[in-house]
Amino acid sequence: MDFLEGVIDAVGDAAGLVLGPVVEAMAEPALCEAAQQAAEKSVEKMMEKYPALNDPALCVMEKAVNDATNAALGFMDEIMEWCQDFGKDAMAAFHAVGVLILRACRAAVRAACDGMLSLIQGCMDTCCPCLSDYDIGGLVDEVAYVVEEMMKEWIKMTIESKGLPGAIVDVLDFAFTENDDIGEPSSRQREEEEYAPEPMMMGSGGGDGDYNDGGGDGDYNDGDGGGDGGGDGGGDGGGDGDGE
Numbered sequence: 001m002d003f004l005e006g007v008i009d010a011v012g013d014a015a016g017l018v019l020g021p022v023v024e025a026m027a028e029p030a031l032c033e034a035a036q037q038a039a040e041k042s043v044e045k046m047m048e049k050y051p052a053l054n055d056p057a058l059c060v061m062e063k064a065v066n067d068a069t070n071a072a073l074g075f076m077d078e079i080m081e082w083c084q085d086f087g088k089d090a091m092a093a094f095h096a097v098g099v100l101i102l103r104a105c106r107a108a109v110r111a112a113c114d115g116m117l118s119l120i121q122g123c124m125d126t127c128c129p130c131l132s133d134y135d136i137g138g139l140v141d142e143v144a145y146v147v148e149e150m151m152k153e154w155i156k157m158t159i160e161s162k163g164l165p166g167a168i169v170d171v172l173d174f175a176f177t178e179n180d181d182i183g184e185p186s187s188r189q190r191e192e193e194e195y196a197p198e199p200m201m202m203g204s205g206g207g208d209g210d211y212n213d214g215g216g217d218g219d220y221n222d223g224d225g226g227g228d229g230g231g232d233g234g235g236d237g238g239g240d241g242d243g244e
Contacts, residue, residue: 016093019172020086022162023097026155027079030101034151035072038108039064041143046113049139052120060119064112071111072104081185088186095176096185098155102178105151106144113140148178 043064047053053060079100085093113136152174160169 016086016088016090018164019090019094019159019168020083022159022164023086023094024080024083026158027083027097027101028073028076030151030155030158031072031076031079031104032069033154034101034105034147035068035108036065037147037150038072038105038143039068039112041146042068042109042112043116045139045143046116046136049136050116050120053116058119060116063115063119067115068108068112071107074107075100075104078185081187082182085186091171091173092182093185094172095180096182098152098174098176099178099180099182101151101155102148102176105147106140106178109144109147110140113143144178 039061043053043061047060079097082093082096082100085096117136156172156174159172
């Protein structure tokens with residue numbers, strides 16, 4: 001990774017400025033493609049597991065595509081935020097976008113499968129109460145992995161088809177996974193800094209005048225003794241002393 005980052009730095013900021021618009025334009029088609037693949041693969045596996053879904057009246061594929069698309073497009077705004085960072089750190093921005101697309105794949109698969117279950121849940125609860133938990137975790141993992149690998153290839157082929165310089169394409173790292181830590185785009189970091197509360201000044205006094213431990217509104221007075229307008233002790237104009 002250090003070597004790749006060194007190469008992208010050598011290419012210069014222009015690499016990010018060239019790659020950024022390509023990835024930005026690719027984002028929505030990528031999410032739609034992920035949703036379509038997620039729906040198709042999920043329908044295939046779910047129909048094998050739950051034959052009741054083969055009823056044409058349920059319009060299973062249509063619902064799966066709609067549910068998967070809505071879930072995948074939910075990542076669009078965050079991807080667009082990262083696209084604004086290509087001019088600052090192209091490698092980090094590309095990595096983040098790739099990770100988010102893979103997360104969208106899993107979300108699309110999960111949404112498609114959950115939507116299909118909702119079509120038959122009432123019937124299954126009545127006829128087969130033992131299946132009411134619908135353990136589809138393994139199925140979701142299996143389908144998500146297949147779709148994620150397909151989307152990695154789709155992203156790579158799409159970028160290569162745009163005629164970008166080989167020096168840029170060759171240094172792109174496609175070894176990202178949905179579980180990678182990507183942090184936050186710089187726009188969110190700036191917002192957090194702008195809205196962060198200002199630190200409070202410690203040691204501010206509560207009285208009307210200067211600091212006065214001995215009570216009263218006069219100058220600094222750390223005890224019972226003197227000072228203009230001071231406490232009970234001696235001093236000019238003081239309490240019970242010689243000031244009569």
